Amino acid sequence: MSMDRRQFLKYSGIASILGFGASVASATNLITGKQLLPPQVDMNKEALRAKRWAMVVDMSKFRTDEDFQRTISACHTIHNVPDFRKPDGSVDKKFEIKWIWKAAYERSFPGQENPYMSEHVKDMPFMVLCNHCTNPPCVRVCPTKATYKLADGITMQDMHRCIGCRFCMAACPYGARSFNWVDPRRASNLDPAKGGKVNNEYPTRTKGVVEKCTFCTERLAVGKMPACVEAAPKGALLFGDLEDPNSEVRKIVSNKLTIRRKPDLGTGPAVYYLIGGGEHA
Amino acid sequence: MKIYNGGPIFIGIVVFLAVALFPFYSNVGKVNAKPEPKTDTPAILEYEKLNGKKECVESKEWMRGEHMQLLNQWRDSVVRDDNRGYVSTANHKRFNMSLQNGCMQCHSNKKKFCDECHNYLSVKPYCWDCHIQPVEKEEGKS
Numbered sequence: 496m497s498m499d500r501r502q503f504l505k506y507s508g509i510a511s512i513l514g515f516g517a518s519v520a521s522a523t524n525l526i527t528g529k530q531l532l533p534p535q536v537d538m539n540k541e542a543l544r545a546k547r548w549a550m551v552v553d554m555s556k557f558r559t560d561e562d563f564q565r566t567i568s569a570c571h572t573i574h575n576v577p578d579f580r581k582p583d584g585s586v587d588k589k590f591e592i593k594w595i596w597k598a599a600y601e602r603s604f605p606g607q608e609n610p611y612m613s614e615h616v617k618d619m620p621f622m623v624l625c626n627h628c629t630n631p632p633c634v635r636v637c638p639t640k641a642t643y644k645l646a647d648g649i650t651m652q653d654m655h656r657c658i659g660c661r662f663c664m665a666a667c668p669y670g671a672r673s674f675n676w677v678d679p680r681r682a683s684n685l686d687p688a689k690g691g692k693v694n695n696e697y698p699t700r701t702k703g704v705v706e707k708c709t710f711c712t713e714r715l716a717v718g719k720m721p722a723c724v725e726a727a728p729k730g731a732l733l734f735g736d737l738e739d740p741n742s743e744v745r746k747i748v749s750n751k752l753t754i755r756r757k758p759d760l761g762t763g764p765a766v767y768y769l770i771g772g773g774e775h776a
Numbered sequence: 777m778k779i780y781n782g783g784p785i786f787i788g789i790v791v792f793l794a795v796a797l798f799p800f801y802s803n804v805g806k807v808n809a810k811p812e813p814k815t816d817t818p819a820i821l822e823y824e825k826l827n828g829k830k831e832c833v834e835s836k837e838w839m840r841g842e843h844m845q846l847l848n849q850w851r852d853s854v855v856r857d858d859n860r861g862y863v864s865t866a867n868h869k870r871f872n873m874s875l876q877n878g879c880m881q882c883h884s885n886k887k888k889f890c891d892e893c894h895n896y897l898s899v900k901p902y903c904w905d906c907h908i909q910p911v912e913k914e915e916g917k918s
Contacts, residue, residue: 537861537870575908645858653855654906693908696877701905716860 541718545736547648548710549765550724551744551753552622556731563597563620569726570595570708575699577675577682590682592673594708595624595723603756603768616770622732624723625650625671625708626756629763633663633672642705648737648765649710659703668757669764671707678702710734737765811896814888819881832882834866844901847875875907884910 498506557563571578571594579590597620601608608617627650634642634650641656642663664672679699683689693699697713700706711721719725724732735742740749744767747753753767779785815830824830832839833846850873853859862871872878883889886909894901 537863538859539861643856647858651855651858655851655855695908695910698876698906698908701902712858716858 539716539718543715543718543720545647546738547736547765548627548715549648549735549737549744549748549767550624550710550721551733551747551767551769553731553733553747553769554619554621555769555771556728557619557622558728562728562731563622566622566723566727566732567595567597569722572684573694573697573711573722574709575679575685575693575697576706577679577699578684579677579682590676592675592679592706594706595622597621598623604754605757607754621768622723622727623669623671623756624766625710626669626762626764626766627708627710628765630761632666632668632762636662636666638662645712649712650707651709651712652705652707654698654700654704654706657704659705661705663705668760668762672705673707674705675700675702808896811893813890813892814885815883817882817884817889819884823882831867831869833862833864833871838866850874875903880910885912886910887912 570576574594576592576594577590579587579592581587599620600617603621603623627648629648631642631644631650634644637643638660639656639658641654641658642650642652645651659674661674664670664674678701680686680693683691685691685693685699687693711719711723714721721732721734724734733744733747735744737745737748739745747769748767751769752771753769755764755767758764820830830836834842839846850862853862854873860873862873863869864871880886886904893899
């Protein structure tokens, strides 16, 4: 069969129209077809909901090192956070993963220290965690949208999408993110062979992803307060809706002088610190 | 008809076919054991006793074909939209969209339920790199 130029162009035109039509048809079938229905969503009735989750840390309520340790270990146990130790038993800083931890004043609030401030504040460790910023730099830099904002203000991350580039760690001014250099299940607190135990209700992470505090979205969804809030001394960590004028956190933030970490960076942190002592709202 | 260098050519063809068809004739007569996923865990048997039938999130046939899309959809819904309840189109019950706290609560036999087919088809999903698989008593170690 011989074909002149005009015929060839005609046939290839028809063929491409048919091909395009078929691909459109199959695509619409994928979207609208009976095969996979969009999930019919039914939120848990007991779920705690808010417009803007926020936390107030009342430092006067943390009195002993035990208070800090209990808070940290409640979070880290529930979320299967690996605890890598050196042979001498000290924390292996190279592999350390932290969701909530202790930091000195000058590290938590750099630029706000002065030479005459009270020894108490200067030496007191502060409970620090992810600030769930309103304008989070980690979200802006993530190339895969593995970290993102939820509607309730929580800065969440999708471990399935994280490629481990660590841009978010470089971007976060609070050091709230940790990278899994090795398989977290090898840590002595998670590996059953080393006497460890995992929480079967929560996943671990895998080697090569970045993780951080999630404000316990999985607990809020079943009507529980974040693990740290429950474990901390009464009133030391307050958690609630900042947009709700009647919530406890809002009352404190509106009526007391609270400070936030590095607010001048414009990230809009949602963790407020009450430094002084005494009773509050 | 005369074929130049016929001898070496035919020998070459025979050798080629012998090598290329090796996977086929070496497996002739060997029946591959069909994967038979089991749904006989205590939780499922208990459910069957109470309700008179076995029921999953969707129908068995649908789940067989589409569970991977369903799981992806659940994952995106939970992680990205914070929606954790799924209403079945088959029986209109509410299910918790969760692998560890949903699926595996009934299907606690990962080896005979998941791996049975996945191994047969050489599919290697990476679920269990992070998600914790249920502890299986029979066959010793998990």
